[in-house]
Amino acid sequence: MCIDFKAFVLIILFGTMVWTGHAQDMAKANQLLESSQYLEAHQMYAELADQFWENKQWNSYAVSRLKISTCELALGHIDVSIQEAERILEFAHGYLQDTSELVGQTRLLMGSALLHVGRNDLALEQLLLAEPNISDATLDKAECYESMAIAYWNNGNDDLALQYHERAFGMRKQLGAPDGLLGDSNNNIGLVYIKDEPRQSMIYLNRALRYYQSDVDQNRQKIGVCYINLAFAEVGLGNYQDALHYLDRLDSMWTKLYAGDHPNKAFALSSRGRILKLKGAYDEALTYQEEALAMYKSLHGEKHPDVANTYFLIGQLYQERKDYQQAASYYQQSIYANLYDQQYEDLYDVPEVKNYYHAEILLSSLQSKAQALEALHFEKSLKLRDINGALDSYLRCDELIGKIRQQRINEQDKLRLAAIAADVYENGISVSKYLSERTFQRKHYLDIAFDFMERSKAAVLLEAITETKAKHFAGISDEDLATEDSLKTEIDMLEQMMLQDISDVQRSEFQNQLFTYESALRDFVSLLEEKHPEYFKLKYDTHLATLSELQVSLAEGEGVLSYFTAKDKIYIFLVTHRKSILTEVEIGQNWSGKVIGMRNAIKYQMQEEFMDISQQMYETLIPSGIDPLHTLTILPDGVLSTIPFESLVKSDRDGNRYLIEQAAVNYDYSATLYLSNISSQPTAANRQVLLIAPVDFDRLDGMSDLPATMDEVNEIKYLFGGNDVEVNMAVRADASKEVLVGDLSSYHYLHFATHGVVNESNPDQSRIYMHSTASSDGRLYCSEIYNLKLNAGLVSLSACETGLGKISKGEGVIGLSRALKYAGAKNLMVSLWQVNDQSTSDMMISFYQNHLYHSDQEGYSDDLRKAKLKMIGSDDFSAPYYWAPFVLVGR
Template structure:
C-alpha cells in the first residue's frame, strides 16, 4: 500500500512539474515575441505550481521574469517592488543561489535606470559586479552591459565604452551564431559612437537590426529600438526626412505592442519633436513635445528626468519662437522636475544642487533659463531683476559644473565637460560685464567675469594638482599611496602597449588587463574617498582666486593678461599692481587663420605673411597697456596657446621700424591665474644642482631620428657655466642619457633639469606624447607623458630643449594638453618648452645665453627676463635674427 501511494505521488509530482515547465516555456515564447502581458500571465501561473511543489528556485525565477515583464511594459514601480521582494526572498531562503541573486540585482539595477535613478542603479550594479561568480560568463556580460549604460548616462563615455566592449567580447566568446544579446551590445556601442563617429554608429545599429530581425522578425520591440537609434543618427546628419521615416516605423511597432501610454511611445514622440524643431517647424514641434510631456507625466508623475528633459525641449522651442516668458517658465519647470524634493514659488528661484536625477539635463536647463532671462531683459522688459537673475543662474551653472567634474572618471570625460562649460562662461562673462557697465558695482561684476574666465582654465590639470596636495594633507598611509602609484603606472604601461602593439594575438589579453586594472583603480579611488573624507573635500575644493590677492603678489612692473575667446568677442583681463581692466574686443572672423598663418609664416620663412598676420594679431590681442610695465604673464585660451606672443609686431606710427612685443616686455605664460599666484606665493626651494641630459644619437630608438650633435656642445657648455657656482652640474650624455637612468635618478633633488633631445607630441592621444632618451634592455627610450605624471620632480626649472614640446591637443575650455602639463603635474615649478622644431645650433646658443644671464643673479628664481635677454641676443645677431630661431622657446611660469 505504501509503495502504491509513493508511486502515485511521484507520478503526480512529475505531471505537475511538467505542467509548470510548459507554462514557463509558454511565458518564454510570449516574452520573445514581445507579448509581455501574456508572458506575465504564464509566468504567474507557473509560479503558483512551483511554490506548491516547493521548487523554490523555479518559483523565484518566475517572479523575476514577472518583474521583467513589468519592466518591458513600463510598469516600473511594480517591477522594482517585485524585483526587491524577490531579491530579499532569494537572499533569505535561497542564499546558495548566487546566479539567481545576481539576476535579481541586474533586473533591479535596470529598473532603477529606467526610473531615472542612476545613483541607485550604480549602487546596485556595482554591488553585483563585485560579487560576480564568473567575470567571463553571460551574467557578467549583462552586468557589464548595464554598468555601461549607467556610465553613459553619467557622461563617462570612455568608461561606458570599455564596459560595452567587454560585454560584447564575452558574448562573442560564449554565444554561437548571431544571438540577440550580441545585438544589445552593438546597439549600446552605436549610441556611444553617435556623438563622434557617425559611420561607426550606423554600422553598429545596422548590425543590431540585422540580428534582431533574424531572431524576432520585423515587428519586435528590439527592432523598434534600432529604428529609433537610426533616426537619431540620420537627424544628427541633417537627414531629417530619413529620420522621420524611421520614427514612423518605430511608432508602428510600439502601437502594435502597447495600448495606451508607454515610455517608448513618449520617447519617440519627443524625438519627432526634436526633428521638427531642427527643420524649423516650431508650431508642430511644440505640440509634439507637449503630447510627449503629458504621456510622461501620466507614466511617471512630475518628478522624473524624462519629464525634466521634455520641459527643457519645450523651452528650447519657445525660446526660438521668441516667447521668452513662456520659455523661462518651461526651463524652471524642467529644473524642478529634475529635483526629487524641491519646489519653486517664483521664476527667479534657484535650486539647491542636491538630490537631482540627471546633472547634464539640469545644467542645460539652468543655462537656457539664463539665456531666456537675458532675452527677456533685452527683448521685452529691460528689468534689472531679469538680467541679474540671468547672472545668478550662470553662477549656479558654474557650481553644478564643479559637481559634474567630480563624477567624471577619466581625463577624457573630464575634458569633455570643459567644452560645454566654456559656453556657460562665455555667457557669464558677457552678462557680468554688461552689468559692470550699467551699474555702480563695476569692480564687483568685473571680478565675477574674471572668476568665469579663470574657471575655464585647465580645470583638469588644476584638479590633478589639487588631488596630489590633498593626499599630502589627508593622512593617507604610504602603502595606499604606493598601491595607487603602481595602479596608475600599470594603466599607463598598458595604454602604451595597446597603442603600439601590432601583434593581433596580444591585443585581447592587453585589453583585458587594461579593463581589469582600470576597474581596480576606480574601486580603489572610491574607497579612498569614503575612508578619508578630508581627502575628498580637499581634492574637490574649488579655491576662488581674487584679483586683490593676485595684485598683492605682483611687483609694480609686472602685468597679467588672461584671455577668453568667446563666440563673438575676445575678452582680455588686465591685472597689474594698481590696475584691473577688462577689454571686450571684437573677435576677428579669421582668428583661426591668423594664428595658423603666424605659426606657418615663422616656421617656413614667409616674411610677407608673417608681417601681416603678426600686426593683425597684435591689434586683435594686445590692448592699451599702462605705462611702467616691464613683464607680462600671458594666460592664453585655445589656439592662442600655440603662438609666441613675443613675435607680435606693433605697427610704427611714424613710418619707422615695427616693434616686437619681446622688445618691450619680458614675457612668460601660465595655465591659470591660480597657478601663477601659487608660484608667486611659493617659498624658495631647497633643491640644488642641475641635471643635464643629451642622448645626441637616436639610431637605436624605435623611431630613427636625426642626431643632435649641437646638443652635446650645449650641455657641456652649460655644465661649464655651473662649475663655479653652488649648483653642482651632473651630465648624462649619449648612452648614459637613458630612460632607465632618469627614472632611477632622484629628480626631486635637482634645482634644474635640462633635456637636450627630440620630443614628439601626439595630438590625438596626448598621454602618448614623449621625450626621447637612450634605450636600454628594459626601457625603450621613450619617456611618455603618461610616465612623466608618475615622476617626482622638485625643480625650479625644467627645460625641454627639444622639438614642439610646448604643443599638444587643443581642447576647448581646457587649453593645450601635452608634455608641458605632465611636467607641471609632476612638480616642475617653471618650464621652458618649444613650439616648433629648431636647429640644434641656434638652440644651443639660445640656451647657453639664457643660463649665462640667469647665473648673473642666481638667487633670483624669476626666469622671464633671462629668457628675454637671451632671445634679444639672437634677435641682434646676424645669423639668428629671424623669429624662427628665437620665438619658439617659451617660459611657462615666472
C-alpha cells in the same frame, strides 16, 4: 537567499550534472524567459537554485543564479542584476573548476546592464573581459560584439562601432539567428549612420523593420522603436511629413498595445512635438508637448526627469517664438521639476544645486533660462532684474558644471560637458562685462567675469590627473583610490537608475541610497584633505585665484594678460597692481587659420608674410596700457597657446618692434597656477643641477643625433661649476631613464638637451627621448613624467616641440609641460616647434649666463629676454625662427 561562500571553501565540487527532473524544469523556465514572462521565470529559477544548492550541483546553481540576474535586468532592476552578477563571479572564482564560459556569460550580462545606465566605460571593460571566455561562432559571441559596438558608439567611435555591429550581424546570419536579432543588428547599424548619413541609415532601418515584421506579436516594442528611428532619419533628410507618417503608425500600434496613459505614448507625443518644431509648426508642436507633459505628470507626478525635460522642450518653443518671458517661466518649471526637494515662488528664484534627478537636463534648463532672461533684457525689457537673473543662472550653471566634472568618468559625457561649459563661460563673461560698464558695481562684476575666465582655464587641473592615471605622485594609496572610485561609481550608477522607468517607491529608495553615498563621499573627501593634502588640493580644492588676489601679487611694472576665445571674439583681461581692464575684440571666422599662418610664417622664415600677420595679431591681442610694464605674464586660451607672443610686432612712428623688446614675456596656464607658483618656489639653498644629453639616438623613431648638445651641457656645467654649484652629468649611455628613477627633489635645475615628440591626439604618448638600454627603449612618456618626484626651480627642455600637445577648449595645451608642472617643476622652458641644434645651444648658454649673473630681484623671464635680444642682434640668428620657439612657463 543569503549564501556564505566562505563556509564552503573545502567542499569537493561534484554533482555538476542537471538531474532529469530539474532539466525539464530548467527548460520550462527558459521557455518563460524567452517569452518575456520574467516574473514567472524568475520564480522558477529561484526554486531551481535552492534545489541545486541543496544537492551540491554547483555549476547548475551558478547557471540558475545567472538566469535570475538576466530576469532582474529584463524587469529593469539593473542594480539588483549587477549585484547578483558580482556574487556569481565571486562564487565561480572560488568554487568552480571550469569557470571560463560562466564567467564570460556573467560579464556579458554585467556589460549589458551597465550599458543600460550609460556607464560605457565600465560596460566596455566587462565586455572585453567577457569576449575571450565566450565560445566562438555562437549567438552569445555575437551578442558580446553587439554590446561592444553600442559602447563604442556611445563613446563616439563610429568606425569601431560599425565593425563590431557588422561582425555581430554576419555571425547571427550564419548561425540562423531569429529575425528579431537580425533586426537588432540592422537597427543598431542604422543608428550609427543616422546623424551624418541619414540616407544610409534609412536602408538599414528599413531592413530592421522587415525582420521585425516577420513576427509582429513578438517584436511590437522593437517595431515601435524602429518607427521612431525611421522618423528621425527622415528628419535628417528634411522629410518632416514622412517622419510624421511613421509616428502615425507608431500611435496606432501604441493605442492597441497600451490602455490609458503610458510612458511610450508620452514619448511619441513629445517626439511629434520636436519634429513639428523643426518643421516650424510651433503651435502644433506646443499642443503635442503639452499633451505629453500632461501624460507624464499623470504617470509620475510633478517631480520627474521626463516632466522636467518636457517643460524644457516647451520652453524652447516659446523661445523660438521670442516670447522670452514664457520661455524663462517654463525653464524655471523644468529646473524645479528636476529637484526632488525644492520649490520656487518667483521666476527669479535660483535653486540650490543638489538633490537633482538628471544633471544634464538641469544644466540645459539653467543655461536656457539664463539665455531667455538675457534675451528678454536686450530685446524687450532692459530691466536690470532680468540681466541679473541671467547672471545668477550662469553662476548656478558653473556650480553644477564643477559638480558634474568631479563625478563623471565617461569620456563622451566629458566632451559634451566641455562644449556646454564653454558657452556658459562665454555668456557669463559677456554679461558680467556688460553689467560692469552699466552699473555702479564695476569691480563686483569684473570679479565675476574674471572668475568665469579663470574657471574656463582651470578645468583641466582636475582632468589631467584622472586622464593620465597619475594619482600616485601625491602619495595616495591604492586602497584610497579604489574607495574614491567606487563611491563615485555608485553615485553615478544611482543617478542613472533614477532616470529609468521605475516606480515612485523605487525612486525614493534610490534617492535614499544616493544621499547615503554622497554623504560617504563627502566624508571621504574630508579625510583625504587630512591624509593627502596635495592630492586633495589638486583634485577637490575648488578655490580659484580671484582678481584681487592676483592684483595684490603683482609688483609695479608687472602685468597679466588673460585670454578667452569665444565664437567670434576674444575677451582680454589686462591686470596690473593698480588696474584691471576687460576688453573684447572681434576676430572673424578664420581666426585659427590666422594663428596657424603666423606659426608657419615663423617656422618657414617667410619674413614678409610674418611681418604682416604679426602686426595684425599684435593689434588684436595686445591692448593699450602695457607700455609702462616691463614684465608680461600671458595666460593663453586654446590655439593661442601655440604662438610665441614675444614675436608679435608693434608698428608705430618709431618703427617695428617685437613685443620682447618692450617687456619680458612668460606664460602660465591660469592665474591660480600662477599664484601657486609664486607661493611654492623652492629655496635657492639647494642649487644642484642635473644635465641630461643622450646625444646619440641610434635612429630611434628616425631621430637624428644632436652633437651640439654635448657642447651645450659642457658649457652649462662650466658656468654652474664656476659659481660653486654642484653639477651632475648624464650624457650619452648614462642619459637613460634609470637616471630619473627615485627622488629628484634635490635638483634645483634639470636640463634636458634631447629630442621631444608631441602626440596631439593622445597627449599621454608625447615623449622625451633618453638613451635606450637593454631594459628600456629610451622613450620617456608624458604619463611617466607625472610620476617623477621633482622640486625644481627650473626644468629646461632643450628639445623639439616640447611645449605643444593636445589643444583643448578653455584648457590650453595638455602635454609634456603640464606633466612636468604636476611632477613638481615650478618653472619650465619649452619649445613650440622644431628648433635648430646650434642656435638652441647658443641661446641656452646665453640664458644660463644671464641667470647666474643677474640680480636677485629679476626672474627667469628676464634671463630669457636678454638671451633672445642677444640673438635678435646677431648676424646668424636674428629671425624669429631661431629665438621665438622657446618660451617660459612660470616666472
